Amino acid sequence: MNKKLKIAFFIGTFPVISESWLVEQITDLIDMGVEIDIFAFNKGKASAISDKVKKYGLMGRTIYLEFPENKFHRIALATLAFARCIYYSPITLFRSLNYKEYGKSVLTFKYLLWAAPLLGKIDRYDVVHCHFGMIANRYLILRDILNIRQNFIVTFYGQDSSKYIQSKGLHVYDKLKKEASMILVMTEEMRDRFVGLGFPPEKLVVHYTGIIPQNYNFNEKSYRFGEKFKIIFVGRFVEKKGIEDLLRATRVIVEEYPNVELHVVGDGDAIYKKNIKELAKRLGVANFIKFEGMLTHQNTLELFYGMHLMVQPSKKAPNGDTDDLPFVLLEGQASGLPVVSTDHVGIPDGIDNGKTGFIVKEGDFRAVAEKVKAFIENPGLLKEFSLNARIFVVEKFDLHKINKRLVSLYKELIIDKHA
Template sequence: MNVTYFSLNFPELTQTFVYNEMRGLKNLAVDVNVVALRRPASNVSSLPENYGFSNRIQYVQADKRRLHRIAALIRGGIRLLARGDIRTLWRLATIRDSDIRLPISQKLRIAASLQGSNSLSDVIHCHFGPAGRVVAHLKKLGLINVPMTTVFHGYDITQYTDGRPEIYRELFEQADLLLPISDLWRRRLIDLGAPPEKITTIRLGIDCNAFNYKLRTIPAGQRMRFITIGRMTEKKGHRFAIQAFSQLVSRRPDLDLSLDIVGDGPLFGDMQSLAEASGHSNRIQFHGGLPHQEIKRLLDEAHIFVLPSVTAADGDMEGIPVSIMEAMAMGLPVISTRHSGIPELVSREESGLLVPESDTEALSSAMEQLVTNPTLIQTMGLQGRRIVEEQFNEEKQTRELLLSFKRITEHVGSHRLLDQLASAVQK
């Protein structure tokens, strides 16, 4: 099978789950290619290159040279005329999408890249709704005739759709498969008007073999270490982690505690100031953004993982954080919130503790409950590893994704055959 990923920006540093999925498909003998509109100016991931995809990426940027745009239009028009596709030419001239705002010459070039010169792609696969909208628009125009799928993660089904309930109308019409990463997002897609028969929940997963499980023991006299990992944005809830930790230190001066904060982003300075103002900055260490191996080292040294995610003021929400999966895979109990798809990962009272969003007192109490109960830390850590192995395993999830690809290609292929037979009978 040949799968072409379409992305607006590639490869972004924060989308490790996409690159791991690509690697998983490659390991299953899938031919993977990437078409993207642009390369990020900063925060570029090296994983696609490390995984051997550097020569599989094609960028189709808008050409600012007028003569080149005209030439692309002429070439595209000739190809359509050569196959007698007058309907697509008419659609190109008449259909507009004010939100997508791509010049016709670029649409033609994107379509040619997505399908390959000989229509080699079996499936066009998009991560995030905005990328799926572009492919759906091209499909509606008739520029591509390939099954397409779209994965929905978080902001693309919350913040992105706020005040725009019809934003995905074209995508819902044209997509062959809609893949939310949680059951909560499945219900949200249905609320937005997506056909239920097109929706399949597909979990993100991690490579369990890359994360060594460790039974968390706390020898006498050793400091108990909390850790939180995430980009410094509002929805990650760093503010509440710092405040709850500070409350716990003030309440229990007899406990030797520390908090490691890993991540960079727009709120980094604000969070440092908050830690300073708490009076316990000597117990809180900011590491900034770190390579993955360094993050795994810190996870290995920690005892409890904390991520008090919240709904941001602009409506942005989590999907199911990969950082929680990685922590659970390494045997860390989790303290988080009843937010988005997190309860579908963190089994309450079994692999972790969940508290209401933005509830600093409840968060601090949960931190104290675990830090004073070493046995609970161990049993929750063991249960967390089991959950990840069974339900959020990258290899299992990639196989499920590949089966979904095969089902839609077979379905589309059978419909094309029936259409061809009907046309032959009519003639």
């Protein structure tokens, strides 16, 4: 098994600012000698093309399975896809237009446009790795149309393991359960949940998302009573992030310690964002909050330097959406930030409770406030937890160690294929 591994990554959109962790995984695997090509269903914004994406030439490694909304553009691409199928595999053309199997979607040429770019390419890979369950479901359609037989692996992250199942029904992954060679999940809680949903236990592997420790400048936190105590929250403006609880906790904190300053990094739905800002005014905490908006990944890390504490009060949203293990919790701790978060789904896997931060019951904003006040009242605790946080993340979430294990999993699948 000395030959160079060739892996195909199937993802939704590439690149995406909020998925910098995926770029880190890809580039570290490339540094390890793995050949990675990316198959994405949507093009990301030009502003999301980071220096690392440019350095490793990832755009040149990306093939887009485009499905344009514009009807005339779609027909033009479908004409080219038709010709490609005739050249490489006429049977693929007929399968992609199978109305009985795929219904009205074939009339839009969706599956033809998805499948044609893979012809003459997909067979060269040792393993296909799908990121997110809904992307794996799309891949299953292509697997049938193209008669693909490679072993494939899927990683579940968050929304695909909760909200998607709730909206589509419990049977949405039935075919995936049978056909996936291996199913990676982010946390122990997710694994237990998936077993309860009927996923084969022998296929489920807990595999954490990792970070590259040297990319995060460690800054030991210290605080002198009377100084401005700075708290940071990072996340999209969606209900599962618990921003309302964060604002209510802030109100409790500033009643006793008015020298607190909360920095909120992120963006989202305009109406929801407006509601959050109006809530801050009603609670009387607007003057204690700086809404930073959406920042680049690098600018967010630079903001960490001047902060004392990270607070992420995640909770289950009314629509069933969950946060699982927010990557930013790992980034914060790697930078030396102690954290206050909740017992929401997989978050306990990412915090050493009582050593790198505190975990409270989700939805309990008063408990969040009490734990924040504990750091204000005990500066020595802040320093101790800051050191522990860095050590904890380096030992448990070092991406290079995690990727070595991933390569071993890939090799297991290749051996199984030839057994």
